[in-house]
Each structure stands twice: as C-alpha cells, then as structure tokens.
Amino acid sequence: AQSVTQPDIHITVSEGASLELRCNYSYGATPYLFWYVQSPGQGLQLLLKYFSGDTLVQGIKGFEAEFKRSQSSFNLRKPSVHWSDAAEYFCAVGSGGGADGLTFGKGTHLIIQP
C-alpha cells in the first residue's frame, strides 16, 4: 500500500529565511506526487505536482520541489518565506496518476516568525 510521511509536524521559520518541508513516500510504481497548502479555515490549493520529466518542479507562490527517486523523497522548498506562507502543507501521492484518489501525509504546520 502506498503511504506518505511528513516527518515534521510543526516548523518555525523567520520571515525572509529559506524553507524546506520534507516528504517521503512509499509507492510501488512511478509515483505521482503533489504538494497542497491549506490556509486557516480554507480549502486546499495545489502548489505543484510531479508526474515525470524534470525532477525539479516549479510551482505557484515561489515554491519548488525536487523528486529524488533514490531517497523516495519529494521535498518542498522556498528561498525566502513571507508571513502569508503560514499554513498547513500536505504532501500527497496519487495512484493511477491521482485518478484513483490521493494518499496524503499528515501535514506540516508552518509558523512564520516576524
């Protein structure tokens, strides 16, 4: 069965500092990987996705993620965070490309210090 692990429940970063959120997955075939963000009281917004090709993918809001098959990882990065980035971040893996639904990690809560 597929699974996603986000090792960090909470992360605190100073505004302007760089950010890396970790995601490890377990999946038998080629994984389809996603990062979503959920702001307080809001729904989920897709930040970026990886299906194939270039292992470094660019997303919205200045985020990027790198797929590393050898490490079963898909870490999310941002060079300089803004206070508005404070939110819950979810990594997910999709079976059938996501057509059969997504398996989510438990999320990482990002806190931004002024």
Next chain:
Amino acid sequence: DADVTQTPRNRITKTGKRIMLECSQTKGHDRMYWYRQDPGLGLRLIYYSFDVKDINKGEISDGYSVSRQAQAKFSLSLESAIPNQTALYFCATSATKNTGEWEQYFGPGTRLTVT
C-alpha cells in the same frame, strides 16, 4: 462562482441522525471524490466515483455511503452519525489531460460536528 461547491458549509447534528453532504461541480469532470480531514491525520479518502455508474470505496468507507446523482453531483451520507465522524469533509473532482496527468480540485469543505 466556485467550480466545486459543497453544502452545507457547517452542520451540527446529533448522534444517530441521518445526514447528507452535497457536492456540485461545474468543471465538467468525470471523477469525483470525498475525503475527510481530522487534525493531525491529514486527508483520507472515503469514496470516489468515475461516473454515475461507477462507485468505489476508499480507505475509510465504513459508516458512509454515496450517491452519484449526475455527472456534476456527488453526495455523501452518514446513515447514523456518531461522534467520531466529526471532521472536515472535502469534495474533489479531477479530469485527465492529454498527457495522462490528473489534477484534483477541492471544494471549500463542510465542517460536521456530531454531538
């Protein structure tokens, strides 16, 4: 107008009551999904549907049922609600692109409290 809408947005109900959560979409997508979100657990798939004749159980379907009334409508029912079904429920839709990629679009969520 939002592409994926959910009604109601908030609902408080009592143990043992039957409740239905509704989802509608204007994206023209074939596939629809129901997830629940619990604090510290992320989102978990309840049911998904490929079309009106195709319904599939997800990871946590026990205690739930669904109905795909039309391509654009997908309802989630709790036949006899219990307190541990208190959660935030999300509907999502998806469609394939020419490359074979899928992308899911989420509704705003329904916060359900069972007392």
